[in-house]
Amino acid sequence: MAEVLVFVDHADGAVRKPTLELLTLARRLGDPVAVAVGAGAAATAGVLTEHGAVKVLTHEAAEYADYLVVPKVDALQAAVVAVSPVAVLVPSSAEGKEVAARLALRVGSGVITDAVDVEAGEQGPVATQSVFAAGFTTKSRVSKGVAVITVKPNSAAVEAAAAAGTVKELAVSFSALATGTKVTARTPRESTGRPELTEAAVVVSGGRGVGGAESFAVIEALADSLGAAVGASRAAVDAGWYPHTAQVGQTGKSVSPQLYIASGISGAIQHRAGMQTSKTIVAINKDAEAPIFDLVDYGVVGDLFDVVPQLTDEIKTRKG
Template identity: 45%
Template sequence: MAKGIWVIVEQRDLQIRKVSLELLSQGRKIADETGETLVAVILGKGIEGLAQTVSSNGADKVILVEDEKLAEYTTGAYTSVLNKLIRKEEPQAVLMGNTAVGKDLAPRLAQRLGVGLASDCTGIEIDANSFMVFKRPIYAGKAFEYVASTVRPILATIRPNTFALGTPDTARTAEIVKETADIDSADLRAILKEVAIAASKRPELTEANIIVSGGRGMKGPENYVILEALADVIGAAVGASRAAVDSGWREQKFQVGQTGKTVAPTLYIACGISGAIQHLAGMGSSKFIVAINKDPEANIFNVADYGIVGDLFEVVPILTEEFKKLVS
């Protein structure tokens, strides 16, 4: 009989990614509601010290799989290990972040197990039978579908910032289980030689505390240097609306919105963004929203904490200079 809700904890250089902590927080609520056990699974090398972190964030049980071959993520090794673990333990559901790793790992794992996958989900509900139902956008964000499965386990990737972080309870203690990395030789066809660090010093969009985003009002790709200058002064990430991405001004990886990335920074500065409902769905959980737009009727002002009616090409450089004075 299938049992337990698993969260595959993603870590980079022994730092747990924020989306994994979000999933543990939500997983704790679901486990309490359904009477299931919440299990955190961590793969890597030198990972034993991470057990207390996931325990304090809600895990009842922590499975550690430590091996030199798992020090860096590779598709084959991680798929091989998790396939055998899941077959052995038979969890109800397996959750992971809809990150580069999650998007690579989850479909391969689902195929290997012969089970269903709900990808890029933005919500989880519990039905009358205590089954998990996953909400995901379709048709370019114009509609939602709800995905459930009677075959166990169901795998799901969850969009970062879908769920709020919980408050860690350092008094919590979880059962720690150490498993051996059983990796099939056929799954080691690719060997990781080097990890290249991106040259940009800006934070990743989904994990940034401050985001400066530009929309159609930027008028062209060459004008994003204005936002980048502000972002570099205040330590922000740079985002874009769907209109800017569809126009070819920014890459899709920078898109904020229902069909892009969901973000929840402390401060979100929207420049030349009208405030389409699809964009608001991706940044509405920001703690403070500042909108800069020439149109006083722009919908973005309805959700903004502070609004500036003005030309962003005049306002943003002034803000940049004022922030330079503050940080110096």
């Protein structure tokens, strides 16, 4: 059976959920072969095996932490040469898309980014994308070389499937470009205890209607009752009410959770482009004519400061 490379996103051996989703999708195309690099790479093998990896290729070296992107591209290229896969699946993060693009250029292949589904086709893997601000759905395939595809988080349900999971050391020779951009310092991001925005199954976002930084406490309370991530519209971020790292939209982060709750957000095309592929969308807005209501599954016309606290209380009551 054909083999499919899955590039592993992990933090010191802790595998992130988007990688497990990729392993589920990879099984539609062939036998998943996971590629884990950096500190703790070997520790990922157990989880990867439980989720379908027939092989786990690992390589640990200081270069992965000390330099940007290129060492990872070197490793993935070495894996392509070693395995000759039918496809390479990469998490669709900012870094993941750069790694995928550089890899495709090196091996002479096409690249597809931000896929929301992947399936086998007669002429190779077929990727489904949501394009033009999620106004259209397209199906595409790479016509030259190995299909390199980045997939958005929350595009597939994680399904465990025990596999052989043979662990092998990947032979990697770093290129001259690998040490071109050095990381000189790191500042740990302050933890909120909430899920990562792009990976969260539930996202609660606030917009201009929230009215100020202090009022985001209402949004946070609802998010915490649901175990959700907190997002914000560009208007709220530009006003300084919430950090830029929480911006959802075309110039912010793209999310595709199971549930997206928009409070006080009008629904400008810029924002819709970043959340329109969410599975279920709920909007709360006192303007019945707000564009956001054109795409929601459920809409509440009302003042968010009346509606959201009631919703939070009801959720807490039902959770006991």
